[in-house]
Every structure is written in C-alpha cells, then in structure tokens.
Amino acid sequence: MKALVLSSGGLDSTTCLALAVQRFGAAEVLALSVFYGQKHQKELQSAKAVAAYYGVAQQTLDLSAVFETSDCSLLQGRAAVPHESYAKQQQAAPNQPVSTYVPFRNGLFIAAAASAAEAARCSYIYYGAHLDDAAGNAYPDCSAAFYRAMNEAIKEGTGGHLKLVAPFIETDKAGVVKQGISLGVPYELTWSCYEGGDKPCGQCGTCRDRLRAFAVNGIKDPLQYEEEHI
Amino acid sequence: MKALVLSSGGLDSTTCLALAVQRFGAAEVLALSVFYGQKHQKELQSAKAVAAYYGVAQQTLDLSAVFETSDCSLLQGRAAVPHESYAKQQQAAPNQPVSTYVPFRNGLFIAAAASAAEAARCSYIYYGAHLDDAAGNAYPDCSAAFYRAMNEAIKEGTGGHLKLVAPFIETDKAGVVKQGISLGVPYELTWSCYEGGDKPCGQCGTCRDRLRAFAVNGIKDPLQYEEEHI
Numbered sequence: 108m109k110a111l112v113l114s115s116g117g118l119d120s121t122t123c124l125a126l127a128v129q130r131f132g133a134a135e136v137l138a139l140s141v142f143y144g145q146k147h148q149k150e151l152q153s154a155k156a157v158a159a160y161y162g163v164a165q166q167t168l169d170l171s172a173v174f175e176t177s178d179c180s181l182l183q184g185r186a187a188v189p190h191e192s193y194a195k196q197q198q199a200a201p202n203q204p205v206s207t208y209v210p211f212r213n214g215l216f217i218a219a220a221a222s223a224a225e226a227a228r229c230s231y232i233y234y235g236a237h238l239d240d241a242a243g244n245a246y247p248d249c250s251a252a253f254y255r256a257m258n259e260a261i262k263e264g265t266g267g268h269l270k271l272v273a274p275f276i277e278t279d280k281a282g283v284v285k286q287g288i289s290l291g292v293p294y295e296l297t298w299s300c301y302e303g304g305d306k307p308c309g310q311c312g313t314c315r316d317r318l319r320a321f322a323v324n325g326i327k328d329p330l331q332y333e334e335e336h337i
Numbered sequence: 338m339k340a341l342v343l344s345s346g347g348l349d350s351t352t353c354l355a356l357a358v359q360r361f362g363a364a365e366v367l368a369l370s371v372f373y374g375q376k377h378q379k380e381l382q383s384a385k386a387v388a389a390y391y392g393v394a395q396q397t398l399d400l401s402a403v404f405e406t407s408d409c410s411l412l413q414g415r416a417a418v419p420h421e422s423y424a425k426q427q428q429a430a431p432n433q434p435v436s437t438y439v440p441f442r443n444g445l446f447i448a449a450a451a452s453a454a455e456a457a458r459c460s461y462i463y464y465g466a467h468l469d470d471a472a473g474n475a476y477p478d479c480s481a482a483f484y485r486a487m488n489e490a491i492k493e494g495t496g497g498h499l500k501l502v503a504p505f506i507e508t509d510k511a512g513v514v515k516q517g518i519s520l521g522v523p524y525e526l527t528w529s530c531y532e533g534g535d536k537p538c539g540q541c542g543t544c545r546d547r548l549r550a551f552a553v554n555g556i557k558d559p560l561q562y563e564e565e566h567i
Contacts, residue, residue, distance in 0.1 A: 169402060170400070170449075173398060173452045174452060174453075175456075176453070176456040176457055177452075177455075177456035178456075209452075210452045210453075210455030210456050211451040211452040211499075212452065213494065214448045214452070215445075215448040215452045217448070218441065218444045218448035218449070221440070221445070222403045222404060222441040222442065222444070223403055223404075226408075226440050247494055248493075248494035250493060252493040256487075256489035256492075256493050256494075257490040257494070259486035260486035260487040260489075260490050263477065263480060263482040264441050264443065264444045264477055264478035264483040264486075265477060266477035269441075
C-alpha cells in the first residue's frame with residue numbers, strides 16, 4: 108500500500124480519496140474510517156459505499172472509548188446538535204470550540220492513521236481538512252498550523268517514513284467541490300449531516316456549509332434534503 | 338482534573354506520575370494506560386497497582402485494533418522478543434526501528450491522551466519519554482524533536498488549552514531513577530520486562546536498561562529477576 112486516506116464518508120474526505128486514487132491507483136490505497144461514538148452510522152455506511160465505488164481496501168476502527176467522558180453533542184447520549192450555522196454559534200461563544208467539536212478528534216484520527224499506515228507500509232496519509240473547517244477556531248484541530256505541526260510530529264515520530272498530505276488545507280469547501288466535480292466524485296454516496304435521518308436535515312452547520320459549497324459552484328447537490336433548501 | 342499522566346506501569350512513567358502528584362496533588366491527577374495488543378498484562382497490572390498506591394483515578398483504553406496489521410514483536414501472535422541490547426539490535430540493522438518498535442505508538446498514545454484530557458478538562462499531559470529511549474533511532478517516537486512537534490500539534494489542535502510535559506526528555510534513565518529515588522517511587526510495583534513471566538527476565542532490552550540505570554545509581558533494583566544479574 109502507498110497511501111492511507113482518512114475517510115469519514117463526507118464530502119471533503121471523499122474528494123481526498125478521489126485524489127489519492129488518481130495519484131496511486133485503487134490497489135495502493137487503504138481507506139480508514141473511525142467510529143468514535145457518534146450518534147448515527149450514516150457516515151460510516153457512506154464511507155463503505157465510497158470505498159466500494161473506488162474499489163479500495165477499507166478498515167473501520169472503533170476508538171469510541173477515548174471519548175467516553177466528553178460532552179460533545181455529536182456523541183451518543185449527549186445534548187442535541189444545534190441547528191445553527193457555525194458563525195451564529197461562534198457569535199454566542201467567541202473563540203470557543205463549538206458544541207460539535209470532538210476533543211482533538213483529528214489529532215487522534217491522524218495518529219491512529221499513522222500507526223495503521225506504518226503497519227501497512229504506506230508512505231502517505233491523506234487528510235481532507237480545508238480552510239473553512241478551522242474558521243474562527245470552531246475546530247482548532249483543522250487549522251493549517253495544526254496540520255503543519257502534526258506533519259512534523261509524524262515525520263519525526265516515524266523516522267521520516269511517513270508524510271501527512273492535506274490537499275485542501277488552503278482551499279475552501281466550494282473549491283473542494285469544484286475539484287471533486289472535475290474528478291467525478293460520486294457525491295450522491297456521501298453523507299455530511301450531523302443528524303442520522305433518512306435524508307440530510309439541511310439545517311445543521313455541516314448541511315449549511317455543504318449546500319453553500321454546491322451553490323457557489325452553481326451546481327445542485329445530488330442528495331435529497333429533508334426540505335428543499337436550494 | 339489538572340493533569341493526565343500516560344502510565345504504562347514501567348519505571349519512567351511511574352516516576353512521571355510521582356512528579357505530577359507532587360505538583361498537583363493526587364485528586365487532580367488521572368492516570369491513563371493503554372492496551373495495544375501486547376503479549377502480556379503485567380504492565381497494565383502494575384499501572385493499576387501504582388495508581389492505587391498514589392490514590393489517583395485510573396483509566397485503561399483498548400487501542401489494540403489500531404495495530405492489527407503490525408508485525409511488531411511486542412504484539413500477541415508475532416515473533417519472539419529479541420534477548421539482546423538495543424545497541425546490538427541496531428548494529429545488525431542501523432537506522433532502522435528495532436523489532437519492539439510499535440508503529441507510532443507514542444504518537445497514538447499522546448493523541449488519545451489529548452482527547453481524554455480535553456474531555457476531562459485537564460491542562461497538562463505528562464509523558465515519561467527520556468533521552469535513552471530515542472538513542473540511535475531505536476524509537477523515533479521518543480525523541481525530543483518528536484516531543485516538540487507533538488506539543489505544538491496539541492497546542493494548535495486544542496486552541497492552546499493543553500500542554501504536553503515531558504520532564505525527562507533531556508535526562509537519561511539513570512537520571513530518572515535518581516529523581517524517582519528522591520521522590521520515594523515504589524519501584525517494586527513497576528514492571529519493565531517485555532516478557533510476561535513471574536519475574537522479569539533480565540535479558541531483554543528494557544530489563545538491561547533498567548538494571549544499568551539502578552547500577553549507575555549504586556542501588557539495587559527492588560524487583561527479583563529470573564536469574565541474578567546484579
């Protein structure tokens with residue numbers, strides 16, 4: 108294997124997977140997904156569907172025990188996910204992570220990916236964080252500064268064997284969709300919504316971001332939403 | 338909670354725990370241990386005994402799924418652990434990690450510690466890596482360069498909430514023992530040996546290092562070894 112891709116089943120990581128498959132070929136790519144105690148399984152189902160579409164190996168890790176004491180609203184048994192944009196949530200509590208921030212989740216996922224990638228003799232980890240994720244410190248573990256430090260930690264901690272690649276770290280979500288469309292990414296198979304309904308809710312922070320990213324590109328999101336939003 | 342201590346039940350992390358308890362008091366310290374698929378449970382038993390001795394909260398995480406495809410000799414069902422010093426193993430394969438290197442283990446453990454520490458509202462993670470661990474690239478994820486990069490990643494990835502403290506990063510193992518003796522660390526409760534026998538083997542890399550660290554201090558290791566080595 109050449110590359111391990113952190114694959115959540117969402118829009119960004121699926122576009123990331125498409126880039127890795129384009130560069131290395133499906134036989135050299137391993138898609139890694141993580142169950143971290145999230146309220147629903149929709150995104151993991153999407154991650155499997157996407158891996159099957161591209162014909163890449165897929166592995167799901169259960170790291171939910173790490174977050175047992177967290178009060179993050181994405182986790183089972185916690186408060187409801189806010190139906191507001193990130194910007195509005197941040198106005199209410201400036202410079203604080205939003206309630207959907209899973210503590211150091213990307214740090215943990217990338218470290219687990221590095222261990223799994225070393226074991227599978229991969230040379231690269233692909234990771235789909237983009238510019239909007241980190242905006243206003245909503246998700247500090249998505250920032251470019253975090254990515255650079257984590258890449259350095261992986262380089263040092265593996266004796267230079269492994270490199271972290273974040274192709275969208277300087278790109279906004281609309282730019283990710285633009286690349287994905289040109290790569291033919293099957294966005295109808297992906298899932299972004301924080302809720303686990305039959306259709307995405309169209310109201311939570313991540314649905315709003317996704318809808319805007321398609322709208323900016325003048326394209327209709329192929330997913331059917333709970334109500335019609337665009 | 339103020340501090341989370343990564344506690345393996347070994348000599349270094351137990352000395353680290355003693356330092357954290359001295360600084361913050363037992364009520365403010367959480368000891369975190371990890372099962373990663375290792376061949377025996379002796380060190381986890383020691384980690385529990387040490388936490389009970391200090392009266393600190395203790396949690397054990399199972400992260401063994403991450404290493405399922407690794408061929409590291411510390412893991413269940415893999416080749417035997419070499420009965421040679423690290424130096425000899427490194428002569429045979431210069432600049433390669435030794436067979437007891439668990440891929441990016443410290444990176445994974447520190448990242449999991451950061452997630453758990455954020456959830457428990459801790460401000461510090463204590464981590465017992467020391468100067469000898471990294472010597473000759475046997476364990477690249479114990480080096481000072483790795484520690485600095487990982488500390489930066491944690492700072493950036495948590496919005497500055499959390500700091501990684503590695504009190505022995507510039508100290509050799511003999512220096513760790515010296516500090517531990519002055520702190521009254523109960524070394525009779527700790528376990529370092531890679532084998533899971535009734536007594537430590539005295540022959541594997543970590544037994545050899547431990548015996549030397551006590552010998553340099555002119556002190557007898559309180560553990561009884563399989564054969565008499567000092």
